[in-house]
Amino acid sequence: MRGNRETRIFFSTELLGWYERSKRDLPWRRHRDPYYIWVSEIMLQQTRVDTVIPYFQRFIERFPTIRDLAEAPEEDVLKCWEGLGYYSRARNLQAAARQVMERHGGTVPDNKAEVSALKGVGPYTTGAILSIAFNRPEPAVDGNVMRVLSRYFLIEEDVAKVGTRTLMEELAAELIPEGRASDFNQALMELGALVCTPKSPQCLICPVMARCAGRLEGAEERLPVKSKAKPPRPEYRLAALVEGGGALAGRVLVRRRPDTGLLARMWELPHIPADAVPGEGAGLPDGPAMDRLAAALAAAGVPARPGGALLNAEHTFSHIHWNLRVFRFDAEIPMQAAGGGVSPAAVAETAAAYDAAGGAADSAARLPANAGPAADDTAAEYRWITREDMDNLAFPNVFLRILNGYFGS
DNA sequence: AACACGGGGGA
DNA sequence: TCCCCAGTGTT
DSSP, rough: SOOOOHHHHHHHHHHHHHHHOOOOOGGGGOOHHHHHHHHHHHHHTOOOOHHHHHHHHHHHHHHHHHHHHHOOOOHHHHHHHHHHHHHHHHHHHHHHHHHHHHHTTTTTOOEEEEESTTTTOOOOHHHHHIIIHHOOOOOOOOOOOHHHHHHHOOOOHHHHHHHHHHHHHHHHHHHHOOOHHHHHHHHHHHHHHSSSOOOSOOOOGOOTGOOOHOOOOOOOGSOOOOOOOOOOOOEEEEEEEEEOOEEEGGGGEEEOOSSSSTTTTOOOOEEEEOOOOSTTTTTSSSHHHHHHHHHHHHTTTTTTTEEEEEEEEEOOOSSSEEEEEEEEEEOOSSSSOOTTOOHHHHHHHHHHHHHHHTOOOOGOOOOOOOOOOSSSSSOOOOEEOOOOGGTOOOOHHHHHHHHHHHOOO
């Protein structure tokens, strides 16, 4: 055990007192509804409080109960999560809501085995739900907690290591005052968020500075010790903004990503990989680039005429850095079926379907499936959308920016 | 144990 | 602009 008894008692007592005085008024703290706690904890994974607040309020308004969430179309849940990132959190949350309906009659379970069995709920969130919602004496060790504990107890172990988290959990459990798990765990995270910050910690206003070993050692700025993550690998992509003509005038071609992997089931502009040439954008002169993109579009059943480069865009994931060069295209009615593509009649039929449906987003007027091998690495569901359709489809931020710029907002 | 998985904020 | 943040699931 780290620290002597007095040091630990001091820590827990002062921290609880500080929390009572300075805790923030957050939407999920206004009730002790386990569903609210659960949703907030999932949203707070990898995401700061200020970002989460508006999402949480919209989410609870749209899905007030676990049953509402379980019964909603996945598309709606994803749309509610748009912009928040790590979209598997949303899909897992809904899957878990369905688990709770089936296994627990719609009530969040209050024991470790059943909580941790929920999709998207790992060791941290299990502890957060059990302690915050049910006041069970379980540790909830997130990045804030590891930072606070590593400083206060001068723990030099690499917090990126699994074993270090286990050590922190044992320590955090030991520190929970009798009957105060909910407040204590929230206090620990609150201190990490407001005072014991990653950079420039506010030691002078810290309630436990007097006995903080890291501070006394002058080590607070270099703790916690953390091994470096690998830098994201660059990827270069050619994207197409295809404008419809005729019955599809005012519409833009988008497609849905595959069911698994990066940005699963979200919508995007069609794009293809390009070879990297450092310093040259997509690494290809615009002419050949548009030719390759046109060929890929034709193979997907959308013959289109290149209209020049529109803009460059970048997007950084935790592990990939996208460099996109976006080209404008005009869809054209093919004079002959090409590349396993589409007949003029099929294009006319597509347009007619939109006319009949009034262009409704859910008309799902799909292009004929591409029978040949895919010219790129993504899914084959395409849709011609208007600006209004964007209200119902979830896009990653980079495409949201491009489309909003195009539609002029 | 290593990798996949977004987006936002602060220096 | 660059750097940092960091839970869960999959392999």
